Amino acid sequence: MPLGLVRYQQEGDDHFITFSCYGREPYLNTPQSRDTFLDSLELTRQRYNFEVLGYVVMPEHVHLLISEPPNALLSKALHALKLSVSKRLTQRPFWQNRYYDFNVFTRDKRVEKLKYMHRNPVTRGLVTAPEDWQWSTYRHYLLDEPTLVQITKLT
Numbered sequence: 001m002p003l004g005l006v007r008y009q010q011e012g013d014d015h016f017i018t019f020s021c022y023g024r025e026p027y028l029n030t031p032q033s034r035d036t037f038l039d040s041l042e043l044t045r046q047r048y049n050f051e052v053l054g055y056v057v058m059p060e061h062v063h064l065l066i067s068e069p070p071n072a073l074l075s076k077a078l079h080a081l082k083l084s085v086s087k088r089l090t091q092r093p094f095w096q097n098r099y100y101d102f103n104v105f106t107r108d109k110r111v112e113k114l115k116y117m118h119r120n121p122v123t124r125g126l127v128t129a130p131e132d133w134q135w136s137t138y139r140h141y142l143l144d145e146p147t148l149v150q151i152t153k154l155t
Contacts, residue, residue, distance in 0.1 A: 014053060015074060016113045017064040019082065019099035026059035027091045034135040037062065038148040040084040048077040051152040053110065056117040056136035058124065063117040065110065067152075074101070110154055114141070 021027040028034050034057045041064075045052055048069040056063045069077045078099055086094035104110050114137070121133035130138040139145040141153065 013103040013105045014067050016102040016104050020061040020096045022093045024060045029059040036088050037085050042149045044081040052149050054114045054137040056120050065113050
């Protein structure tokens, strides 16, 4: 871990996570690659037993709002997720080494992070409305549409 980097894990908090493709290359720029990521996310969620509250898969990065795994470090689960995706897709190297982690412990902050994630494709000019981007939890929250990943909704 880099000098001065402190992660607050095993605190019982939710986490807003961001990680990027290597060199911010758009390795997730196809529907198939984004679906592969989501399939790996669901498999990792099942294996490590954490909750997914929200996500958005962008062409060159990912945002997640997730709980901590009860029996493993969050960093271990994220490593497994990134490894799973990189084994299934062809680009090498696939991911940047690190990830951004922000502890989320209030409902207001969870809502703020979900709104940020769901607006990301609009802000980037990929779609004109959040509901037009299939690779986020927006439509699940708005319309209760099923996703490839089991979602624990905020209430």
